[in-house]
Amino acid sequence: xxxxxxHLSALVLPLAVSSAVMASSVEQTKxxxxxxxxxxxxxxxxxxxxxxxxxxxxxxxxxxxxNYDIDAKLDEKKRRLTASQTIEYKNNSPHTxxxxxxxxxxxxxxxxxxxxxxxxxxxKTLQGDxxxxxxxxxxxxxxxxxxxxxxxLGYQIANVKDEDGKELKVTVVDTLMRIDLNEPLKxxxxxxxxxxxxxxIVEEDAVGARSGYExxxxxxxxxxxxAQWFPRLAAxxxxxxxxxxxxxxxxxxxxxFGNYDVELTVPADHIVSAxxxxxxxxxxxxxxxxKRLEQAEDAKRPVFIVTEEEALENEKxxxxxxxxxxxxxxxxxxxxxxxxxxxxxxxxxxxxGGKDQPLVMAMSFYPKEGGDLWxxxxxxxxxxxxxxxSRFSFDYPxxxxxxxxxxxxxxxxxxxxxxxxxxxxxxxxxxxxxxAEKRFLIGVVIxxxxxxxxxxxxxxDERQWTWMDExxxxxxxxxxxxxxxxxxxxxxxxxDIVEYMKSENQVPVMTQSDSVLRLGPNAYTKPAAALNILxxxxxxxxxxxxxxxxxxxxxxxxxxxxxxxxxxxxxxxGVDLDWFWRGxxxxxxxxxxxxxxxxxxxLDTKNPDIDFSRLRDIEADKPxxxxxxxxxxxxxKLWVEENPDxxxxxxxxxxFTVTNKERNAYNKFLKGxxxxxxxxFERAIKEDKNYYVLxxxxxxxxxxxxxxxxxYEDGSKEEQYIPAEIWRRNHKHxxxxxVTEKGxxxxxxxxxxxxxxxDVDVENNNYPRRIIxxxxxxxxxxxxxxxxxxxxxxxxxxxxxxxxxKDAQEQQ
Numbered sequence: 001x002x003x004x005x006x007h008l009s010a011l012v013l014p015l016a017v018s019s020a021v022m023a024s025s026v027e028q029t030k031x032x033x034x035x036x037x038x039x040x041x042x043x044x045x046x047x048x049x050x051x052x053x054x055x056x057x058x059x060x061x062x063x064x065x066x067n068y069d070i071d072a073k074l075d076e077k078k079r080r081l082t083a084s085q086t087i088e089y090k091n092n093s094p095h096t097x098x099x100x101x102x103x104x105x106x107x108x109x110x111x112x113x114x115x116x117x118x119x120x121x122x123x124k125t126l127q128g129d130x131x132x133x134x135x136x137x138x139x140x141x142x143x144x145x146x147x148x149x150x151x152x153l154g155y156q157i158a159n160v161k162d163e164d165g166k167e168l169k170v171t172v173v174d175t176l177m178r179i180d181l182n183e184p185l186k187x188x189x190x191x192x193x194x195x196x197x198x199x200x201i202v203e204e205d206a207v208g209a210r211s212g213y214e215x216x217x218x219x220x221x222x223x224x225x226x227a228q229w230f231p232r233l234a235a236x237x238x239x240x241x242x243x244x245x246x247x248x249x250x251x252x253x254x255x256x257f258g259n260y261d262v263e264l265t266v267p268a269d270h271i272v273s274a275x276x277x278x279x280x281x282x283x284x285x286x287x288x289x290x291k292r293l294e295q296a297e298d299a300k301r302p303v304f305i306v307t308e309e310e311a312l313e314n315e316k317x318x319x320x321x322x323x324x325x326x327x328x329x330x331x332x333x334x335x336x337x338x339x340x341x342x343x344x345x346x347x348x349x350x351x352x353g354g355k356d357q358p359l360v361m362a363m364s365f366y367p368k369e370g371g372d373l374w375x376x377x378x379x380x381x382x383x384x385x386x387x388x389x390s391r392f393s394f395d396y397p398x399x400x401x402x403x404x405x406x407x408x409x410x411x412x413x414x415x416x417x418x419x420x421x422x423x424x425x426x427x428x429x430x431x432x433x434x435x436a437e438k439r440f441l442i443g444v445v446i447x448x449x450x451x452x453x454x455x456x457x458x459x460x461d462e463r464q465w466t467w468m469d470e471x472x473x474x475x476x477x478x479x480x481x482x483x484x485x486x487x488x489x490x491x492x493x494x495x496d497i498v499e500y501m502k503s504e505n506q507v508p509v510m511t512q513s514d515s516v517l518r519l520g521p522n523a524y525t526k527p528a529a530a531l532n533i534l535x536x537x538x539x540x541x542x543x544x545x546x547x548x549x550x551x552x553x554x555x556x557x558x559x560x561x562x563x564x565x566x567x568x569x570x571x572x573x574g575v576d577l578d579w580f581w582r583g584x585x586x587x588x589x590x591x592x593x594x595x596x597x598x599x600x601x602x603l604d605t606k607n608p609d610i611d612f613s614r615l616r617d618i619e620a621d622k623p624x625x626x627x628x629x630x631x632x633x634x635x636x637k638l639w640v641e642e643n644p645d646x647x648x649x650x651x652x653x654x655x656f657t658v659t660n661k662e663r664n665a666y667n668k669f670l671k672g673x674x675x676x677x678x679x680x681f682e683r684a685i686k687e688d689k690n691y692y693v694l695x696x697x698x699x700x701x702x703x704x705x706x707x708x709x710x711x712y713e714d715g716s717k718e719e720q721y722i723p724a725e726i727w728r729r730n731h732k733h734x735x736x737x738x739v740t741e742k743g744x745x746x747x748x749x750x751x752x753x754x755x756x757x758x759d760v761d762v763e764n765n766n767y768p769r770r771i772i773x774x775x776x777x778x779x780x781x782x783x784x785x786x787x788x789x790x791x792x793x794x795x796x797x798x799x800x801x802x803x804x805x806k807d808a809q810e811q812q
Contacts, residue, residue, distance in 0.1 A: 036703045036731045040578035043586070044563040050238040055567030056554045063559055065090040066233045066258040073265040073322075074224060074339060079213055082198040084159075085230060088258075090190040093236060097185045101236075101244045102177045103255075105228035106199045108247050109153035109207065114174050115248045116148075147206040156198045157231065163192040175247040177231060197231060204407035211418070214407035216342070216367075219315045223343075223367065225406040225418050227336035228253075235461070239561055243461065251463035251513035254455075255333040257557055262328075266339045268321035269314055271306055273345075273365045273404050274337035275415045276329030284323050297349035297359060302379040304346050305363075311344040312368060329414065331397075331557060333459055336413035338404045342367035346375070350383045352395050360386065360396050366405035371423035371431035373441055378403045378419070381445035381484070388480035389453050392545065393552035397457060403445050410444040412451030419444045439488050446484070447477040458552055459559045466513040467585070468562060471527025478528055492528040494758035497521060501590035502700075502760040509585040510562065529758055530584040537705060537756050538580065538724070539573050547572035579724060583702045592700030594764035595751050601691035603684055606669055608662035616656040690740045694749065694767075696733070700760060703727040709753040710738070713745045 026042075028035070047053035049060040067090075072083035091097055108115045160168045162182055169180040185191050201224065204212030211227035235243045235254045243254055264272055272284075281290055289305050296303035306314075318341070329335060347363040364378035382403050386396045402416045409420035421441040423431035450473045454460065460468035478492030489496075500506060500521035507517055509527055516522045535544035550572040551565055566581045583589055604611050640651070670678060696706060706722040726734050740746065751765035759765060763772055 033729075034731055035728075036583065037576075037579045037725065037728045038582070040566065040581055043582075044566070045239065045561075051561070051564055053567065054571045055551070055564045055569075057558055060094075061558070062092045062094070062238065064092055064233070064236050064256045066256040068230070068258060068260050068262070068335070070230060070260070070262045070335075071265075072230075072262070074226075074267075074270075076222065076224075076267050076270075079201045079203075079222070079224075080198065081201060081226065081229060082196075083230065084194065084196045086192065086194040087233065088190055088192045089185070089233060091185045091187055093238075094187050096187065097181070097236070099181060100179045100185075100191075101234040101242045102179065102231045103228075103234050103247065103253060104155050104157075104172065104175050104177050104231055105247050105253070107154040107172070107175045108249065109148065109202055109209075111148065113154075114246050118248075143206050144208065147203055151200050151202075153200055153202060155231065158196045160195040161193060163194075168193060173246075176234065176244050195231065199229075201226070210408060210411050211336070212407060216369075219342070220318075221315055221340065221342050223338065223340040223406040225336075225338050225404065225408055227334075227411060227413055227418070230335070232334070235559070237461075237559060240461075240464075243463065245463055247463075248514045250516065250519060251466065252469075253334075253463055254459060254461040254559065257331050257333050257459070260327070260329040260332060260335045262335055262337075263324050263326050264337060264339070265322050265324045267341065268319050268323045269317050269341045270323070270339045271314075271341070271343040271345055271365065272325040272337060272339045273343070273363070273402050273416060274325070274327045275332060275335040275413060276327035277399050279326040279328050280324075284325050293347060293361075296347040296361070299348055302346035302348040302362075302364070302375075304344065306343060306345040308344050308368060311342060314341045315368075317341065329398075332414035333456060334413050336416050336418075338365060338406060338416070338418070340365075340367070340406075344368070344370075346379055348379050348383060350386055350396075350401075352386060352390055358395070358399075360398070361400045362386070362402075363400060364403045364405075369422045369425075369431075370405045371433065373421065373423050373433045373438060374405060377438070377442055378405075378445055381442050382449050384484055385446045385449040385477075385480055388483055389450055389476055392476060392479070392548060393453055393458070394549075394556055396452070397556075398452070401449055401452065403449065410448050412448040412456065414452060414456045417445070417448035417451070419448055442484060443477070443481060443488070443490065446480045447473060450477045450480065453552070457557060458555045459557065461559065461561070462513070464512055465510070465562055466516065466519070466523035467509050467527040468560070468565065470523045471509070472531070472565075474524045474528035475531040478532065491525060492532055493755075494529045494533055495755045497525050497529040497758050498760050500526065501758055502592075506588050508588055527585070530580075533704075533757060534569075534577070534580065537707070538577075539575055543573040543575065544569075579703055583704075587702070589701035591702045591704050591757050591759045592698070592761050592764070593704065593706060593751055593757075593759060594697040594699050594761070595694060595749060595767045596697050596764075597695040598746070598749055598767050599693040599695070600746070601693065603688065603691065605685045606681075607666055607685075608658040612656040612658050612662075616654070619656070688742045690742070690745060692738045692740065692746055694736045694738060696736070696751075698727060698732050698734075699764075701731075703731055704757050704759075706736070707752045707754075707756060709750040710746060711748045711750070712740070713747045 026038075045051070047058070049058050051061070052058040067088040068085055069087075070083055070085040072081060074081055089100060107113055110116065157170070157172075157177070160170050160179060162168055166182055168182065171178040171180070179193065181191060183191075202209050202212040204214055204225070211225045211229065213225070214223045216222070232253075233256055235256055237243060237254075245251065247253070260276060262274070262276070264274065266272060278284070281293075285293075292303055292305045296305070327335075327337075343365045344367070345363065345365050347361055350360045350362050351357050352360060362379050362382040364374060364382070366374040366378065370378075382401050386401060390396055398415045400415050403419050404416060405420065405422065406418055407420070408418040411418045419441065421433075421437045421444065423433045423437070425431055451469065454473045454476070455462055455469035460472075462469050474492055478490045481488060481490040481492075500518065505517055506522060507515065509522060511522070513519070513523070535541060535548075539547070547569045551560070551568040554560075554568060555564065562585070566577070570577050602614070640646075673681060694708075703724050705724045706726065708720040708722065710718045710720065712718070720738070722736060726736065738746075749767045752759045752762070753765075755762065763769070
């Protein structure tokens with residue numbers, strides 16, 4: 001959820017260092033050599049007092065802190081939110097700040113926002129046609145246009161004042177707002193200010209958003225998912241200063257950590273799920289609900305806090321009364337919440353590391369439409385995610401982890417996630433779900449809860465580098481998913497990225513989010529597959545897992561950049577990976593290693609009695625020429641056969657006959673060898689090993705290890721791993737010598753036999769080439785149909801079906 005050019009400026013602008021990235025001082029001016037293993041540090045920011053060369057926070061690392069105190073009220077009937085907030089901003093940077101920038105994400109829905117004004121039409125047009133044919137506009141697009149026209153969207157902000165009640169000058173720039181401080185904010189100081197704000201909540205199904213409401217016609221109720229709902233401080237960083245790039249939809253956000261004190265006033269019969277711990281349970285929960293929560297702490301399976309029957313009964317009610325839910329959250333970078341009277345609620349305690357360890361409450365909130373699918377799998381998937389992710393990073397750091405069903409397919413915030421899959425209501429009143437919906441639910445819950453680790457704790461900059469949260473998280477959700485059920489296609493295997501890797505419609509992974517051409521494969525699948533290869537093929541699990549965990553723990557509650565990740569993985573694993581990062585993240589090269597030829601060599605003995613005999617056998621094994629074959633078949637005799645009385649020396653001795661001259665030369669050769677040379681030579685002759693030269697071409701440009709499976713004539717197999725550094729002197733063509741014992745003859749060779757490197761063409765991986773298996777489908781040729789004309793004379797006789805007449809009249 002992230003510029004067709006490499007965004008180096010964001011990588012390299014440490015504010016205390018006056019230099020940008022310097023161009024490489026090394027320039028290749030002779031020949032065609034390309035160094036695929038060139039040091040990546042030439043493209044990375046220079047280490048400084050904030051970020052070390054090891055990829056760790058350095059001695060002067062800093063980040064800001066922002067605390068929020070918010071009172072909000074949900075107007076269910078008007079679908080409107082009104083609120084006031086007080087913000088405490090702590091300047092931990094070494095710089096004096098004259099103004100602050102805030103994010104106004106709700107402004108993306110205003111008709112004059114950059115996102116709206118630059119949206120493009122994706123219908124098919126026929127340019128150059130004298131009489132253009134009609135194109136298509138979906139009903140969904142029409143619905144969105146109508147909703148946007150009928151509703152005033154975006155923030156209304158008022159009463160922006162400092163802690164002394166003095167007005168603060170405000171300047172709104174699209175989805176950003178600058179607040180000019182009455183006094184400059186010096187390093188180490190803090191400032192407090194307040195504001196009122198309100199906005200009309202969008203209908204998510206109509207607009208397409210990361211939050212909003214969903215209306216249920218059947219029972220007249222709504223589910224409200226509130227995220228990116230309050231003006232939030234933009235991040236101020238050591239590498240970019242203010243991260244004040246407009247919100248265009250794809251690039252998400254990076255925020256500051258802080259503490260939240262939030263009061264949410266909603267209809268009294270609503271159930272609320274939110275970031276943080278509920279601070280007033282006795283005011284908003286019944287005694288029964290509170291007891292059920294206690295029971296859930298040690299339950300084997302989720303316990304219902306609000307049962308389905310209670311939720312169904314609640315749906316029928318409705319009230320003008322309100323309740324205020326009070327939540328507190330410490331050290332989080334955002335706050336989101338959900339509210340509805342439709343929610344049933346289940347919970348299960350998770351003691352990470354054992355009974356005596358801190359308790360995390362895994363909880364799910366969902367309407368009847370969630371059905372058994374959510375009852376069985378949502379909360380269990382939340383717990384499973386924490387079990388796996390904690391193993392790769394750190395213990396889950398918050399007291400709750402929640403999965404909420406609503407109109408958003410999948411989004412993450414601290415302690416709370418929004419997930420979309422549901423069941424289908426059948427004619428007999430039962431609810432069923434497809435295998436795809438089941439897999440979707442398990443997968444999306446794992447993925448979104450995983451985001452609470454990355455980037456809600458390891459706070460990468462999503463707007464600049466989407467892959468740092470989506471790619472890393474997709475890699476880990478692939479681990480967790482395959483540990484849940486490896487038969488489910490999780491989409492993180494190297495083979496899953498092949499089609500994208502060889503496509504033309506792509507940009508490097510290191511591309512800013514809003515300029516990525518195909519976000520899914522670019523930011524999710526490709527980096528996930530790359531990390532999968534790094535773990536399983538290149539580093540091995542022990543080195544990778546140690547280094548990845550080191551990265552997670554170094555940058556817990558901090559803001560890493562790509563350079564920090566690259567450097568940490570190398571420094572902690574002890575392996576130079578510059579070639580890997582450059583190829584997979586900075587280029588659009590793909591993997592295509594072709595095994596072009598295999599040569600079988602035998603060692604010449606220099607002994608003419610042996611070598612000449614071998615040459616005679618080779619000559620005899622050559623195919624008989626067609627001319628000779630047919631003459632023999634026709635019974636034709638050679639001249640020498642018809643004239644046997646005429647012979648000479650060469651009729652008895654062929655060109656492979658050995659003479660004493662060759663034998664003397666052989667003996668002279670042996671006498672001329674040093675003792676160690678003769679010993680080595682005679683041993684090699686005695687062992688008579690097979691020497692095979694394998695010739696490879698790198699057709700895709702991306703250097704990778706060469707994984708070999710060698711199959712021998714005796715049926716045995718052997719695997720060999722050739723590190724990527726084999727390409728360091730020639731990235732296009734290499735040859736590799738493989739030696740086998742006498743009698744151990746190669747029958748075939750396969751490159752990447754288990755498809756572990758994302759090689760886009762497995763057919764050139766086999767030697768000898770294999771017959772390619774495929775299928776053929778029989779079909780019946782249909783007659784071409786001319787454009788169907790309207791038979792008005794006949795069609796006018798058709799009776800209008802009962803009930804349709806009224807609809808037709810209303811449309812007229």
